[in-house]
Amino acid sequence: MKALKACVAVLAVGALLAGCGSDWAGEVNFKVVQVNPPYESMGQTKPAYANLEIDQDQPGGLERIGKKSADLDQFPEGIEVGDLVVCSVRQSDRGGFDQEGVQTEIGPCRLR
Helix, strand or coil, rough: CCCHHHHHHHHHHHHHCCCCCCCEEEEEEEEEEEEEEEEECCCCCEEEEEEEEEECCCCCCCCCCCEEEEEHHCCCCCCCCCEEEEEEEEECCCCCCCCCCCCEEEEEEEEE
């Protein structure tokens, strides 16, 4: 009987953990505030990227979206500081218990 109760408890906890992941996706308006060249980090060349600032009311995502960045390959060619863009944004928190928090991915983006 104790073994059966233990199995039920383990299954209940497993179901709870599996159900804790969350996702959000939508389009968000940003302003390009800085364009950065490629750079070296830990012996690897990282791609050029743009710093972004949200340019709308905060969407109802999993986590507040503030200043973010995205690789330049996510933008139309010739992007410049001051350009207004619309970007696909995806947020996910797969486990909730993984200590990594919400992951935010930005791109692709287009001019508005």
